[in-house]
Structures are given as structure tokens and as C-alpha cells.
Amino acid sequence: MSLLLQRRLLCTNVHKKWKVKQVTKTNFQESLKELETHVSNSDFVAVSMEKTGSFSASWHRVLPFDTVEIAYCKARHSAERFQLLQFAVCPFSIADSNKFIANPYNFLLFPRDELRTGMPSYNFSCQTSHLTSMAREGFDFNACIYDAGVSYLSRVQESKAKMQIGNYMPCPNVNNSSSTSTTADTVFVERIKSRIKYWIKSCEKCGKSTSKDDALLASLRKIVMGSEMFGSRHCLTIDVCSDRQVQLILEMLVNFPNVVPLLVPGKGNTALAICLVLMKSKEDKDLFERERQKLEEEENKKLRGFREVIELISASQKPVLFHKCLDDCAFIHSKFIAPLPSEVNEFINSFRSVFSHVIDVNHMMKKFEAVRNMTSISAALLYLKNHFFATVDVEIPDQATTNGGKNDGLDALRICYLFMKICSILKISPCVTESGNKHLAAELQDFTNVFHPWTADSRELADESISIWANNTRKVNSEQLVFLWGVQFRITASMLKNLLQESHGIFSREFDVKLVDKDCAIVVFWEPGLSKAFINAMSNEQISGLLRELVSNGLRVASYDTYRTVCRLGLWEANLSESLDGALEKSDGEFSNICCHNDNVMNLDNR
Known part of the structure; x- marks a missing residue:
């Protein structure tokens, strides 16, 4: 079976x-x-x-x-x-x-x-x-x-969405400003205070009006004063230009206990305006807070x-x-x-x-x-x-x-x-x-918060020791590993290892070969320094023998740092050899136009 x-x-x-x-x-x-x-x-x-x-x-x-x-x-x-x-x-x-x-x-x-x-x-x-x-x-x-x-x-998208749809936000707790008030601050506060007083009186008169003429006058008064309705309650929107103006208004509203302020958020953490909602009584204010919290939670659930x-x-x-x-x-x-x-x-x-x-x-x-x-x-x-x-x-x-x-x-x-x-x-x-x-x-x-599937403890993030085989716990430093590609015919790891042993004296020392994909292999030198020596030998003009023949036929080599560069810059070609070629041939700063492609993957534009 x-x-x-x-x-x-x-x-x-x-x-x-x-x-x-x-x-x-x-x-x-x-x-x-x-x-x-x-x-x-x-x-x-x-x-x-x-x-x-x-x-x-x-x-x-x-x-x-x-x-x-x-x-x-x-x-x-x-x-x-x-x-x-x-x-x-x-x-x-x-x-x-x-x-x-x-x-x-x-x-x-x-x-x-x-x-x-x-x-x-x-x-x-x-x-x-x-x-x-x-x-x-x-x-x-x-x-x-x-x-x-x-x-x-996501959390970030929710924050952006709240700004786009202009949800009202509760105002922060008022802390008395430690900075000295300027003449401009005083003029601003007095102007806003006068406007709020007149608005409250207008709302009270509007509530007492009964005749058709009074209703018309009340409507005109609302337009002149900029008064609106927040549900069944009167509200007034005051535009602000800075956090300082928000602070001044909130400090001044302590004198108006029946007015509840709400922030109208803008871009970033700034406020576009303050919406003032007029309460009829303390009981009405408590009811409003409960309604507002319930509405806010419902809106947040829709967003999340x-x-x-x-x-x-x-x-x-x-x-x-x-x-x-x-x-x-x-x-x-x-x-x-x-x-x-x-x-x-x-x-x-x-x-x-x-x-x-x-x-x-x-x-x-x-x-x-x-x-x-x-x-x-x-x-x-x-x-x-x-x-x-x-x-x-x-x-x-x-x-x-x-x-x-x-x-x-x-x-x-x-x-x-x-x-x-x-x-x-x-x-x-x-x-x-x-x-x-x-x-x-x-x-x-011992099994908690380990984010690397092949490493015993990924909490040691600076450790460059890596495994080569999944079933072998033997470790090696990443500097002792090189990538090899460009062999003109299909070859197994053992065949490639035998070929390398015949090509240069460096391979008389202990080393191993593992295929990464059909075109690329990794060579592991178990003795420090041999990987660098091999890379130097590949680029040496005095290269001779079988290794020279392999290089002439297209054999290429790259260090582990080149592989790291491929992954960090996102050179996700279908074959690793193509990505390594791109990393070696492109100079710094020329990676922006490189994109990955694969015939078995289709891109869906979700519009």
C-alpha cells in the first residue's frame, strides 16, 4: 500500500x-x-x-x-x-x-x-x-x-479607515495646559465661548417655539449659527487648526457641563474639528454616553x-x-x-x-x-x-x-x-x-516561540550556524558554504561531488554536495577558509585542468552572502541559478526592475 x-x-x-x-x-x-x-x-x-x-x-x-x-x-x-x-x-x-x-x-x-x-x-x-x-x-x-x-x-487599515469615514472619537481627558496663554489664545477662547453661549440660547428658544413663524425663525437661526442634529440632539461643529486650539476648547468646556465634545479625526493623529453635542439633562448625558459607546463598538466590529x-x-x-x-x-x-x-x-x-x-x-x-x-x-x-x-x-x-x-x-x-x-x-x-x-x-x-522550522532555538538570531540536511544535526557556519551552478547536463549530487574531487586540490579535503533545485547545488566545506579559497580559484586566471574546462563550459560559483542578497532584495526567480546570476550581474541600486515570474502562478487583480 x-x-x-x-x-x-x-x-x-x-x-x-x-x-x-x-x-x-x-x-x-x-x-x-x-x-x-x-x-x-x-x-x-x-x-x-x-x-x-x-x-x-x-x-x-x-x-x-x-x-x-x-x-x-x-x-x-x-x-x-x-x-x-x-x-x-x-x-x-x-x-x-x-x-x-x-x-x-x-x-x-x-x-x-x-x-x-x-x-x-x-x-x-x-x-x-x-x-x-x-x-x-x-x-x-x-x-x-x-x-x-x-x-x-488589519489594525493599521482600521485606523486609516476610521479617518476616511470620519467617525467621531471621544475627546481625551482635559489637562490644564502648562504653557502661558497668549493674546491670540485669549481672543480665540472668548470668540468660541461667545459662539457656544449664543448657540445654546438659540437651541433653547428653538425648543420652546410652537408657531409656524417661530419654527421658520428657528430653522433660519440654525443655518446662521451652523447648528446641526446629532441624532435627536443639537450639535455644533467647530473647525480647529491645531492641537493647541483643541486643548483650549476642551479647557473652556468645563464651564458648559451639558455639552459633550467629540473629535472629528483628520489625517494622522490630528483633529479636523470638534463636534459639540447639547444634552438636555444629566440623565440624557449618561444615556448619550451609553449610546455612543454602543454605536462606536458596532462600527468598530464592522471595520474589524x-x-x-x-x-x-x-x-x-x-x-x-x-x-x-x-x-x-x-x-x-x-x-x-x-x-x-x-x-x-x-x-x-x-x-x-x-x-x-x-x-x-x-x-x-x-x-x-x-x-x-x-x-x-x-x-x-x-x-x-x-x-x-x-x-x-x-x-x-x-x-x-x-x-x-x-x-x-x-x-x-x-x-x-x-x-x-x-x-x-x-x-x-x-x-x-x-x-x-x-x-x-x-x-x-522548549518548543515555545521558536520561529525557524529547522533551528533548535531561533531566539539566537545572530547565530550563523546552519544545518545542511534535515535529518543531520551537524552544524556549519554559513561562510563555509558556496552555491554552484552552470553544469551543462543533469547530474546527481554524488556525480557532482566526484567531478569536483577530480577538478582541484581543494576538494581533497572534507566537503559535501547537496542539490537545491535542478540547476543549482550547494558545496559545504567542513574546514574554515576553503570556501573563500575555492571562489578565488574560480576567478584566478591561472586556473587549469578540469576546473578550467568546467568554468569554460559555464560553471559559476557564489558565496552565501550572494544568496542572502538574493533573498533580502526579493529576486524570486523560478530557478535559484537565475536569481544568483541576477545578483552577480547587477550593480548596487539596479534591482528595482527585477520581478519574479512562474508559469504555474497567476496574478489576480482584486478590484
Whole structure:
């Protein structure tokens, strides 16, 4: 029986009773309330995502010889290029060491500009293999794009949207200004005070008027005074030119207890105007504050959309489980928080301010040496099933709430299941003594906040030691590695190694060869200094023998720094050799016109 068939049978037989609640626009709000309760009562939250693609060439994925910096460059490229269509969330609590209680949800997403603010407005790529796989599993693209997919804005986009739609904002607390008042300040305050007094008197007279003539005069008075209506209450808008004027008006309004000020936001953190709302009584003022807060929260929910889920998980401070931590965290940051920063340190600090503790179950699988290169959840479960006896029971109390028997979003549940299996086999206690991250088992802390899939501890960001093979823990400094390409015929790693041994005396020392893709290989010199010597030999005019013949036929070499430059500047060609050629041939500052292309990726202009 083939391994692929075994994996499918495992997922079908073990998980055939699992049901996931499908969430669309129609049931989003009610599901959000349920999810809030489930997250609050959970010990962990597992998440998984379905994207329009991940990488368009084999070398674009994070490889064992990538430093943390380069791994982040690749994850950022993927997150900025592709789009999320599904986001599965599964809060679960530990019943005992062999049982967990799960409440899985699967959210259908689409970045639709529902508020006509121009956001989100993405151009994103779709990888045909991903779309084909989703279609085979029954994903409804029509429902997602037309009406069922829940839209969202990131935190940064929400701030911009609020300025565009001109939502009123509550004024800050008044602090007496320490600066000395000028003559201009005094004149400004007296003018505004006089205007407010006259406006209040006009509103009071308008309320007492009963005849048609008085109603006409009241209407004319409103026009002259610029008075408007804020719901059922009178309001007056006063334009401001500076924060100083805002401060002066707020200080002066202490003398008008029945007037509530609201800021009209402008660009940046400035205010365009202050809207003064006239209250009828203290009770009316309290009612207005409650109405305003409720209206503001409703508007904010419309702006945030699905991001309400992200904020809910963030506020809970529960540990969050991922299967591909770096990739998924980059997507979450890009879509729901802010544009991804250029530096990995800044990204990690920013992301940890949202999710303080993340656990990568794929990194936990690295404890099993035989499967250090395994990246599939189903393959990992199959391996553990065939090699270890570890019974895990799952209870899903809300199965009856699922829609139509769909099983989209099962990966989040599988992550929970895999996590419990690993904990059982490794004798790690998954129990949380109290709610919160500080009470995780000590063994789990070793798998927490590790953002590089192949590095034992990505918190050591300055470490240039890298692995070459997924199943070999031997480390080497990145300076001892070179990239080789331009061999005119298809060749295996062992054949290339033999060819190099015959070409130059440098290769009499210990070295290894690994193919990166069909056209490019890496050469690892286990002794320091040999990589630089080899690069110098390649450019030496006195080169002779087989190495000279190889160079004449197109053999090229580049240092690890060149590879780092390729990734930092985004030279994402389909073949690594083309990207390295571009980095070597282009001088500094000439990278702006280089773009990536791939026949298997199509660009969708979401207008």
C-alpha cells in the first residue's frame, strides 16, 4: 500500500466522526459569541489556514541551510504574495493526559471592501496546485468570493479607515495646559465661548417655539449659527487648526457641563474639528454616553470583521498552536496586524505583542530523528501511529451545530490531536494548572516561540550556524558554504561531488554536495577558509585542468552572502541559478526592475 494511500485512510478512518462548525457572514456574529466562551474556557488554541499558495519554486520554501533572517525573508514573500481563504480555530481544554475537549470552527474569508474605503485592496497570486487541491476537497469558491466569505481589516487599515469615514472619537481627558496663554489664545477662547453661549440660547428658544413663524425663525437661526442634529440632539461643529486650539476648547468646556465634545479625526493623529453635542439633562448625558459607546463598538466590529477572532485569541493570552509557525505567523501579521517589517527581530517583537506564546507542533516532531524533514500533519500522525502506542480520545460537544456535514478546517483539530500524541509519547504534561502562559509545563517552554522550522532555538538570531540536511544535526557556519551552478547536463549530487574531487586540490579535503533545485547545488566545506579559497580559484586566471574546462563550459560559483542578497532584495526567480546570476550581474541600486515570474502562478487583480 502506498504511503499516500495510507495517509488518506488514516485521515478518513480516525477522523471520520470529527465535525467542524462552518462560519460564514450569515452566522459570524453568533459564532463569535460562542467562540469567545470556548476560548475563555480552553487551555490552548490551535489554528490552521488555507491559502491561495505558499511558494512557486522549490528553493522558495524555508530550507535547512537558511538562517533565521533568510527564513523570514521567504515567509514574508509568501505572506505578501498569497491570500487567506480559510482560517480554522480550535480552542481545546485538557481533560486528562490522554483526552481533550475541542470546539472547532472554520471561518470562510475574503478581503472584500464592504465599507467603500478602498481597503483591503489586494493584488494576490494563486497557485494552481493549491486551488486544485482545495477544489477536490469541495471548497466553494463562488460562496467565498460572492457573499459568504467574512471580510476584515488589519489594525493599521482600521485606523486609516476610521479617518476616511470620519467617525467621531471621544475627546481625551482635559489637562490644564502648562504653557502661558497668549493674546491670540485669549481672543480665540472668548470668540468660541461667545459662539457656544449664543448657540445654546438659540437651541433653547428653538425648543420652546410652537408657531409656524417661530419654527421658520428657528430653522433660519440654525443655518446662521451652523447648528446641526446629532441624532435627536443639537450639535455644533467647530473647525480647529491645531492641537493647541483643541486643548483650549476642551479647557473652556468645563464651564458648559451639558455639552459633550467629540473629535472629528483628520489625517494622522490630528483633529479636523470638534463636534459639540447639547444634552438636555444629566440623565440624557449618561444615556448619550451609553449610546455612543454602543454605536462606536458596532462600527468598530464592522471595520474589524474577522479580525475580531484574532483580537479575541490575543486578549485571552492562551498558548496558540501552529503546524508551520513561521509561515502562519507571517500571514497573520500581514493580513491582520500591519505590513510585515523588513527585519526579523522587529517582526518577532511585533507578533509576540499579539500572541505572546506560540507552539510549533512541527518543531516538536523534530524530537523524532527519523522524521525531522516531515512537514505533513497526516504523515506525522501516520508515523506516530505505526511506531508508538499512544491513545488519545477527543470529545467535540458541539457537533450538532455543524453545517451540512462539511469537514473543511479539520487541520486545526488534527494539530490538537498531533500535539496530544507527541506529549503522550515524550512524557510531556499538557495540563495547565491555571489559565495563562506562565503555567505551561517546563518541557513545553522548549518548543515555545521558536520561529525557524529547522533551528533548535531561533531566539539566537545572530547565530550563523546552519544545518545542511534535515535529518543531520551537524552544524556549519554559513561562510563555509558556496552555491554552484552552470553544469551543462543533469547530474546527481554524488556525480557532482566526484567531478569536483577530480577538478582541484581543494576538494581533497572534507566537503559535501547537496542539490537545491535542478540547476543549482550547494558545496559545504567542513574546514574554515576553503570556501573563500575555492571562489578565488574560480576567478584566478591561472586556473587549469578540469576546473578550467568546467568554468569554460559555464560553471559559476557564489558565496552565501550572494544568496542572502538574493533573498533580502526579493529576486524570486523560478530557478535559484537565475536569481544568483541576477545578483552577480547587477550593480548596487539596479534591482528595482527585477520581478519574479512562474508559469504555474497567476496574478489576480482584486478590484
